[in-house]
Amino acid sequence: MSSNENLVEVTGLTKHFAVKQGVFARGSSVVHAVEDVSLTVRRGETLGIVGESGCGKSTTARLMLRLLDPTAGRIVFDGRDVTKLSQRQLRPLRREMQMIFQDPYSSLNPRKTVGQIVGAPYAIHGIKGDTRTRVRELLERVGLSPEHYNRYPHEFSGGQRQRIGVARALALQPKLIVCDEPVSALDVSIQAQVLNLLRSLQKDFQLTFVFISHDLSVMRQIADRIAVMYLGRLVELGPSESIYEHPQHPYSAALLSAVPRPTAAAANGRERIMLSGDVPSPIDPPQACIFHTRCPRFHAGHCDVEAPQLRELKPAQVAACHYPLEKWPMTDAEIRQAEGAEREDRPHLEGAAS
Amino acid sequence: MTSSAERLLDVRGLTVRFPTSDGVVQAVSDVSFTLSRGETLGVVGESGSGKSVSNLATMGLLSRTRTVLTGEILFNGRDLLTLRPEQMREIRGKDIAMIFQDPFASLHPMYRVGDQIAEAVLAHADIGKDKAGQRAVELLDQVGIPNAKSRARDYPHQFSGGMRQRAMIAMALVHNPSVLIADEPTTALDVTVQAQILELIDQVKKEYNIGVILVTHDLGVVAETANSVLVMYAGRIMEYGPASQVFDLPQHPYAWGLLDSMPTIERRLEALVPIEGSPPSLIAPPSGCPFHPRCPYAFGPCPKERPPLVAPVSEAHLDACHLPWDRKVDLGKRRSIERLGEPA
Numbered sequence: 001m002s003s004n005e006n007l008v009e010v011t012g013l014t015k016h017f018a019v020k021q022g023v024f025a026r027g028s029s030v031v032h033a034v035e036d037v038s039l040t041v042r043r044g045e046t047l048g049i050v051g052e053s054g055c056g057k058s059t060t061a062r063l064m065l066r067l068l069d070p071t072a073g074r075i076v077f078d079g080r081d082v083t084k085l086s087q088r089q090l091r092p093l094r095r096e097m098q099m100i101f102q103d104p105y106s107s108l109n110p111r112k113t114v115g116q117i118v119g120a121p122y123a124i125h126g127i128k129g130d131t132r133t134r135v136r137e138l139l140e141r142v143g144l145s146p147e148h149y150n151r152y153p154h155e156f157s158g159g160q161r162q163r164i165g166v167a168r169a170l171a172l173q174p175k176l177i178v179c180d181e182p183v184s185a186l187d188v189s190i191q192a193q194v195l196n197l198l199r200s201l202q203k204d205f206q207l208t209f210v211f212i213s214h215d216l217s218v219m220r221q222i223a224d225r226i227a228v229m230y231l232g233r234l235v236e237l238g239p240s241e242s243i244y245e246h247p248q249h250p251y252s253a254a255l256l257s258a259v260p261r262p263t264a265a266a267a268n269g270r271e272r273i274m275l276s277g278d279v280p281s282p283i284d285p286p287q288a289c290i291f292h293t294r295c296p297r298f299h300a301g302h303c304d305v306e307a308p309q310l311r312e313l314k315p316a317q318v319a320a321c322h323y324p325l326e327k328w329p330m331t332d333a334e335i336r337q338a339e340g341a342e343r344e345d346r347p348h349l350e351g352a353a354s
Numbered sequence: 355m356t357s358s359a360e361r362l363l364d365v366r367g368l369t370v371r372f373p374t375s376d377g378v379v380q381a382v383s384d385v386s387f388t389l390s391r392g393e394t395l396g397v398v399g400e401s402g403s404g405k406s407v408s409n410l411a412t413m414g415l416l417s418r419t420r421t422v423l424t425g426e427i428l429f430n431g432r433d434l435l436t437l438r439p440e441q442m443r444e445i446r447g448k449d450i451a452m453i454f455q456d457p458f459a460s461l462h463p464m465y466r467v468g469d470q471i472a473e474a475v476l477a478h479a480d481i482g483k484d485k486a487g488q489r490a491v492e493l494l495d496q497v498g499i500p501n502a503k504s505r506a507r508d509y510p511h512q513f514s515g516g517m518r519q520r521a522m523i524a525m526a527l528v529h530n531p532s533v534l535i536a537d538e539p540t541t542a543l544d545v546t547v548q549a550q551i552l553e554l555i556d557q558v559k560k561e562y563n564i565g566v567i568l569v570t571h572d573l574g575v576v577a578e579t580a581n582s583v584l585v586m587y588a589g590r591i592m593e594y595g596p597a598s599q600v601f602d603l604p605q606h607p608y609a610w611g612l613l614d615s616m617p618t619i620e621r622r623l624e625a626l627v628p629i630e631g632s633p634p635s636l637i638a639p640p641s642g643c644p645f646h647p648r649c650p651y652a653f654g655p656c657p658k659e660r661p662p663l664v665a666p667v668s669e670a671h672l673d674a675c676h677l678p679w680d681r682k683v684d685l686g687k688r689r690s691i692e693r694l695g696e697p698a
Contacts, residue, residue, distance in 0.1 A: 052544035157632045187400035187571060192615035192628035199625075214544065217574075217619040221626060244619070258549040259619050260574030274553070275546045278514040 004079075007176055007208045008041040008064055013073035015059055019283065031282050033059045035232040037073075041176070046202065046209040048223030048240065050216060050255065052279055056232040057212045061178045064210065065097050066090055078175060095125055098169035102181035104161035108153040114139070114164055115149040121171040138167040143197060159190035166197065170205070178210045183218060195221055216259050220244055228252045231282055231290045234310065238317025246328050248319035250335065251291050253328060273332050289322065297323045297338045359390035362532050362565045363412070367425035370407050370416065370589075377637040381407045383589045384425070386663075389533065389565040394556070396580030396597065397569045398612070402633050404589035405569045409535050411435075412567075413452055414442040429533070448478045451526035455538035457518035461510040467521050468494070468506025474528045493524035497554060516547035523554060530562060537569045552579055573616055577601050585609050588634050588644035591663055595671030605666065605673040605682060608645045610689055643676065651677055651685065 015034040034056040041047045041064075049057040062068045064075060066082055075083045082093060098121075101107035108117055115135050122131040136146035142163040153161055162182060169177050179198065183191040199222065201207060213219050219226065219240075226243045228236040228251065236249040247253040254273040275294045280286055286293045292303040302322055310318040323338055335341075370382035382404040389395050397405045410416050412427055414434060427434040429450065434442065454460045462470060471490035472483065479486070487506070495502035497520040510518060519539060526534055536555060540548035556579055559566050570576055576583055576597065583600040585593040585608065593606040604610055611629040631648040634640050640647050646656035655661075655676045663674045666682070675682070 052546060159632060187633070188573070189400060189611060189615045189629035190632065191617065192626035193630075195617065196626050196628060215617075216545070217617040220619050220622055221617045240622070254546060256619070258545045260548075260552070260572065260578045261619070272549050272553075274549060278516055278547065279544075 005042055006040040006076075007043045007078055008210075009074075009076040010040075010060075010064060011038045011074045013037040013060065013063055013075065014071045015056075015063055015068060016071045029283050032232050032285055033282060034063065034070075035285075037229075037232075037234045039227055039234060039237060041208060041210055042225075043175075043208055044202075044206050045224040046211050046222050048211045048213065048219045048226040049229060050213060050219055050226060051229035052214060052255075054231075054279060054282060055229040056282075057229050058180055059232075060229070061099075061180060061210050061212055065099065065176075065178060067099075095121075095172040096174050097176045097178070098172065098174040100162075100165050100169050100177060100179045100182045102184050104158050104165055104185060105153075107165055108161055110153055113150050113152055114144075114156075117153070117164060118167045118171060121168065125172065127172075134171070135167075138170055139164075141201075142167045142170070143193075157190075158186050159193055162186060162194050163197065166194075166201070170201065173205065174207070176208045176210065178212070180212045181214070182211075184213065184215065191218065198222065216244075216255060228255070231279060231285050233290050234320070235291065236317070236319040237310070238314065238319075242314055242317045246314055246317075246325075248313045248317065248324040249291075249321045250295050250297050250323075250325060252319070253325055253330070253335070254296075257329070273330075273335060289320070291321075296332070296335045297321075297341045299323065300342055359392055361388055361390050362429065363387075363389040364428040365408070365412070365425070366428070368408055368411060368427060369422075369424045370404070370411055371422040372420065373422065374637075379636045380639055381589050381636060382411070385586070385589075385591055386425075387584055387591070387594060389567060391532070391563050391565055392559065393582060394559060394566040394568055394580045396576030396583045397567060397586060398571065398573055398576050398583065399586035400571060400612075400633050402588070402636060403586040404636075405584075405586050406537055407589075408586075409452070409537060409567060409569055412533075413450060413535065414439075414446055444478075447474065447531075448529040449531055450533040450535065451529075451531040452535040452537065453519070453522045453526050453539050455541050457515065457522045457542070458510060460522055461518060463510055466507050466509055467513065468508075471506075471521065471525045471528065474525045478529050489528070490524070493527055494521065496527070497521070497524045497558075498550075499524075514547075515543050516550060519543065519547075519551050520554065523551075523558060527558065527562065531564060533565050533567070534558070535567045535569070538571070539568070540575065541570070541572070548575075555579070573601075573612060585612070588639050589636060590644055591672070591674060592645065593671075593673040594663070595668070595673075599668060599671045603671075603686065605671065605686070606645075606675050607649050607651050607677070607685075609673075610686070611648070614689070643674070651681075653677075 013034055014036055017031040017033055018028050019031055020028050037060055049060060051057045063070050118138055119131050119135045136149060139146050139148055144163050183194050186194060202209060211222055223240045226240050227234055230251050236252045243252060247256055254275050257273045273296060277294060280293055288305050288307045289303045292298050308320045308322045310320045312318050313324050366386050368382055368385045372379040372381055385408055399405045411423060423435055468487060468490045471493060472486035475486040475489050491502045491506050494506055499505050499517060499520055540551050543551060555566060568580060580597045583597045584591060587608050592608045593600060604613060614627040615629055617626060629648050634644060642657045642659050643661050646652040661674045661676045663672045665672050666679045
C-alpha cells in the first residue's frame with residue numbers, strides 16, 4: 001500500500017458516543033457509532049459510503065476530516081498521520097479537505113451574500129489577492145452567473161444553492177471533498193444537474209470524493225468504489241460495478257433489491273428481499289455478526305457466535321459474511337434456502353424484531 | 355380507470371388559488387382524475403407541482419377563507435367542495451383517510467400510540483373507551499406491530515420510523531375508509547423499511563378493497579405500486595394514464611425528462627440527462643404550456659396556447675402537449691434507444 005496512491009487511509013477507526021440514559025441521567029451508555037472501520041480512499045476516485053440512517057456513514061466521513069475525534073484507530077491523510085493533531089496543527093490541512101452538505105438551506109448563512117459565502121474560505125485562511133475575481137470564476141464554473149455575487153441565498157432555488165455550496169468547497173482547491181448526501185434534498189430533474197456538475201469538476205480538478213448517500217441509484221452514477229456500512233461496521237467494500245452486479249453480503253443484496261425500479265420492465269420478475277424489522281439499537285448492537293438479527297441466511301450457532309471477518313470474495317471485493325451469496329440476482333426463497341438457513345418467517349408482516 | 359370497478363372519486367376541473375401579498379399562487383389548475391376501488395393512483399411531480407395541494411383539497415384541509423377553490427370533487431356522488439365544514443368532518447378520517455410524510459410529526463409525542471388510535475376510533479364511533487382501546491390494539495396487530503398489546507402503551511418516540519408509519523396506517527384504517535391518501539409516505543424512511551411500508555399499503559388496499567392515492571416524487575415507488583399515474587407540473591396535469599403505459603411509452607416531454615433524469619440503478623450512465631432550468635413560479639406561470647421554457651422540443655404554439663389534455667392513441671392515456679403524434683413517436687423511439695440501446 002503506497003501512501004502515494006492513497007489520499008486517505010483509516011485503520012481500525014472507532015467512534016463511541018456516551019449517552020445519558022434515564023431522566024436523572026445516572027447511568028450512561030455508549031453508542032457504537034463507528035466500530036473498527038478500515039478503508040482507503042485513492043487519489044482521484046469517488047468512494048461511496050452507503051447504508052441506512054444511523055449506520056455511521058456520516059460519522060466515518062467526519063472522522064476522516066477530523067471534525068470528530070476518534071475513540072480509537074488511525075487516520076492518515078496525504079501521507080501524514082493526522083489522528084493526534086491538534087485543531088491548530090490541522091488548520092493548514094483544512095485547506096485540503098472540504099465538505100458539501102445535504103441541506104442547501106441550512107448550510108448557507110442567510111445573512112451573507114453569495115460572494116461572502118464563497119469567499120469565506122479565503123478570508124478564514126488569510127489568502128489575499130484578488131479573491132473577488134476568483135469567486136466570480138468559481139460561480140461561473142459551477143453554473144451560476146458572476147452577477148449573483150451580491151445576492152443572498154434566499155433568492156436561489158435548492159439546486160442553485162447546492163451549486164453555491166459546491167463553489168465554496170472548491171474555493172481552496174482541496175484534494176478531498178466529502179459530499180454528505182449532496183442531492184438528497186433536490187428534485188430529480190435538479191439532482192441530475194448537480195451530479196453531472198460534480199462529475200465534471202472531479203475530472204477537471206482531479207478531485208477525490210467521499211460520497212455519502214442512502215440512494216443506491218445516485219451512488220451507481222458517481223462512485224468508483226463502494227463501502228456498505230451497517231450499524232457502524234463495514235460489511236462490504238469493493239468496486240462499484242462488482243458490488244452492484246455481484247453483491248456478496250446479504251445486506252448489500254437486500255439494499256439493492258429494495259430500491260424501487262422506475263420502469264415496469266425493470267421491476268418485473270424481480271423479487272424483493274424483505275428484511276425483518278428495523279435496524280437494532282447501536283447502543284446494544286447484536287453480538288457476533290452484526291446483521292444476524294435480520295439476515296435471511298441466519299445460521300444459529302454460527303452467525304450469532306462468531307463474528308465474520310472481512311475477506312476477499314471477488315477481486316478487490318471484501319465482505320464480512322459466513323454465508324456470502326453464490327449468485328445474483330437471487331430470489332427471496334433461494335436466499336432463505338441457503339444450506340441450513342433458519343429464518344423462515346415472512347418478516348414484512350412483522351414490525352421490529354422483538 | 356376501468357369502468358367496471360366502483361368509482362370512488364371523480365375530480366373535475368379542480369383549481370386551487372392562494373391569494374398572497376405577492377400575487378395569486380396558482381397552485382392547482384384544472385385538474386381532473388378519477389379513483390376506483392382497488393386502484394392505486396400515483397401522483398408524481400416535483401416540489402411545487404401541486405400534487406399535495408390537490409389532495410389537501412380532497413381532504414377538505416384547505417382554509418376556505420384563504421383559498422379559492424373551484425371545480426368539483428365528487429365522492430359517492432356528493433361534491434365535497436360544497437359541503438359545510440361539519441359535513442366534511444363526517445367524511446374526513448372516516449371515509450377518506452390520509453397518511454403523511456413525517457410519521458413523527460403526525461403523532462402527538464405526549465400521548466400513547468394506542469390512545470391516539472383509540473381517539474380516532476371515538477371520533478366517529480359511539481363506543482366505550484375500552485372497546486376503542488381494543489380496536490386500536492387489533493389494528494396495530496393488523497399492520498404488523500409485534501406485541502401490539504404492550505406496544506400500544508408506548509409513546510411515539512419508542513417507535514422506529516417504520517413502526518410510526520405503520521401506526522399512522524392503523525389510524526387511517528380505523529373506520530374502514532374507502533379512500534386512503536398517502537402523501538410521500540416513505541420519503542422519510544430508509545429503503546429497506548420503505549419496501550416494507552409499500553408492501554403493507556398494497557396489502558391493506560387489497561384486504562379492505564379501497565382506493566389509494568399515492569403522492570410521491572419517486573418514480574420508482576410509483577412504477578412498482580400504482581395502477582395509474584398522474585404526472586403534474588406547475589399545478590397542471592401533463593400526462594395521465596395506466597401505469598404500464600405511462601412508464602413504458604410516456605407521451606409527454608416532461609415525463610421523458612423526469613424518467614431520463616432519474617439516476618438508474620441498473621448501470622452507470624455516461625452522463626445524466628437533467629431537465630435544464632428550474633420549476634417556474636406559480637404566481638406568474640409561463641404562458642401557454644407551463645413546461646415550454648424547459649422543454650427541448652418547444653415550438654411555435656407552445657408559448658402561446660395551452661395544450662389541451664387529450665388522448666392521442668389510447669383512450670385511457672392522456673397528455674397535454676402540442677407536438678404532433680408522429681413526431682412524438684419518433685422522439686420517443688430515439689429516446690428509448692439512447693437510454694436502453696438498440697432493440698435486440
